Amino acid sequence: MNNLHIKIKNSHLNLSIDTSLPLSQGIVGVFGKSGAGKSTLLRVLASLEKAATEKTVLKKHGFEKNAEHTITWQQQEYNNVQAEQNPCLLQTQQAQLFPNLTVLENLEFVLKYSNWAKQTPFTIEQVIQWCGIEHLLTQPSISLSGGEQQRVNLARSLLCGKPIILLDEPFSALDWNARTQLLSLLVQLQQDYKLYFVIVSHSLKELALCSQHILVIDNGELVQSGSTTELIDKLTHASSNSEIDSGSKTDAGFSNQTRFSTLTLTNPVALTEYHLTKWQLSDGDKNLVIYTKGSETTRSESKGSENIGSESAGCESKNLDNKSSKKLVTLDANRVSLSRQANLDTSMLNHLEANITDITHIEHLVLVTLNVQGQTLYAEISLLSFSNLNLQLGETVFAQFKAL
Numbered sequence: 045m046n047n048l049h050i051k052i053k054n055s056h057l058n059l060s061i062d063t064s065l066p067l068s069q070g071i072v073g074v075f076g077k078s079g080a081g082k083s084t085l086l087r088v089l090a091s092l093e094k095a096a097t098e099k100t101v102l103k104k105h106g107f108e109k110n111a112e113h114t115i116t117w118q119q120q121e122y123n124n125v126q127a128e129q130n131p132c133l134l135q136t137q138q139a140q141l142f143p144n145l146t147v148l149e150n151l152e153f154v155l156k157y158s159n160w161a162k163q164t165p166f167t168i169e170q171v172i173q174w175c176g177i178e179h180l181l182t183q184p185s186i187s188l189s190g191g192e193q194q195r196v197n198l199a200r201s202l203l204c205g206k207p208i209i210l211l212d213e214p215f216s217a218l219d220w221n222a223r224t225q226l227l228s229l230l231v232q233l234q235q236d237y238k239l240y241f242v243i244v245s246h247s248l249k250e251l252a253l254c255s256q257h258i259l260v261i262d263n264g265e266l267v268q269s270g271s272t273t274e275l276i277d278k279l280t281h282a283s284s285n286s287e288i289d290s291g292s293k294t295d296a297g298f299s300n301q302t303r304f305s306t307l308t309l310t311n312p313v314a315l316t317e318y319h320l321t322k323w324q325l326s327d328g329d330k331n332l333v334i335y336t337k338g339s340e341t342t343r344s345e346s347k348g349s350e351n352i353g354s355e356s357a358g359c360e361s362k363n364l365d366n367k368s369s370k371k372l373v374t375l376d377a378n379r380v381s382l383s384r385q386a387n388l389d390t391s392m393l394n395h396l397e398a399n400i401t402d403i404t405h406i407e408h409l410v411l412v413t414l415n416v417q418g419q420t421l422y423a424e425i426s427l428l429s430f431s432n433l434n435l436q437l438g439e440t441v442f443a444q445f446k447a448l
């Protein structure tokens with residue numbers, strides 16, 4: 045979606061956004077604190093909110109048309125169209141299901157009455173399975189919990205047939221495990237079906253797991269726009285909030301966020317007896333192993349074949365389900381401890397040999413940036429530990445943390 049120039053001035057908010065949404069690169073995240081204007085932005089995109097015309101601003105950007113924003117989709121321009129014609133579907137925070145209909149009837153209603161529904165690439169059976177709502181189909185939607193409503197809401201949006209889905213805090217009522225599964229689903233759908241998503245979230249971790257690009261909005265203004273990796277790296281190394289958000293006097297919601305790393309894991313092997321899954325850190329040549337909680341795959345490995353710290357001999361590292369053979373995880377920097385020696389005599393399951401690439405003092409803590417097989421891992425340690433270990437740039441250390 046190119047050429048997005050928005051200037052809204054109405055009774056409740058001055059929203060001024062001048063950007064393009066690089067949807068073809070992946071999912072776009074929108075971050076900002078409460079009241080920043082995120083939902084208003086989505087409503088404008090979906091033609092559900094009118095913006096006041098400000099011709100001078102539009103002209104400045106080469107726009108002569110009497111339009112507040114331009115959505116260009118497949119070479120067609122959508123200016124001031126009615127919501128029905130707009131290629132963007134807004135999935136609001138509240139599910140707004142028909143309370144007197146069952147879950148299945150709510151889904152069938154979309155297929156029957158949405159003008160776009162014939163374009164949906166999915167069957168109703170597929171979305172039911174993907175969203176994990178098989179057991180809810182005959183329930184009246186009024187009886188659903190908040191998390192269940194959000195699952196059904198997503199299923200309904202997928203069936204709607206519109207190519208761009210705007211998700212306003214879609215998983216806020218779900219636990220972290222369920223959230224990560226649905227975030228992976230969005231990534232998969234974006235990649236496989238070229239379905240485009242803009243997702244509003246209060247959690248940078250959530251956006252790290254799904255988006256390629258993040259817009260940060262504060263007080264109606266776009267204060268940051270950049271690749272997710274760059275933005276999170278900037279956040280992580282900032283010694284104060286004002287450093288993160290140079291365009292605004294406020295902190296844009298960053299102050300509530302913890303520092304974290306995002307790691308890509310591959311080749312899962314279920315250790316069903318231990319309720320763990322063993323993964324490899326991707327792209328490396330050392331076969332470093334990482335353990336996560338729960339047994340996620342269909343392949344299991346027998347007791348006694350463990351070899352912590354390296355791949356066990358003869359271990360077949362293929363998974364039957366290709367979709368689950370790669371996984372992004374986040375790891376809070378304050379959950380990682382460092383040691384100079386490999387210490388396997390501990391309950392910590394994860395031990396990674398790593399190289400120190402950066403040391404940043406942040407208030408009373410030290411943020412140590414590590415390179416582990418090309419991936420970045422952050423460890424937040426105390427000044428005392430830093431002093432005791434006498435860590436230096438370029439040194440090799442061992443990072444330890446419990447199963448993720």
Ligand SMILES: Nc1ncnc2c1ncn2[C@@H]1O[C@H](COP(=O)(O)OP(=O)(O)OP(=O)(O)O)[C@@H](O)[C@H]1O
Nearest residue numbers: 055056057076077078079080081082083084085246
């Ligand atoms: N219909 C309305 N009438 C009056 N004020 C409104 C209306 N809609 C939004 N606002 C105000 O506009 C501002 C931006 O609201 P918006 O819902 O876009 O914020 P947000 O970033 O999505 O917040 P949250 O994260 O809490 O959902 C808020 O101050 C809100 O109170």
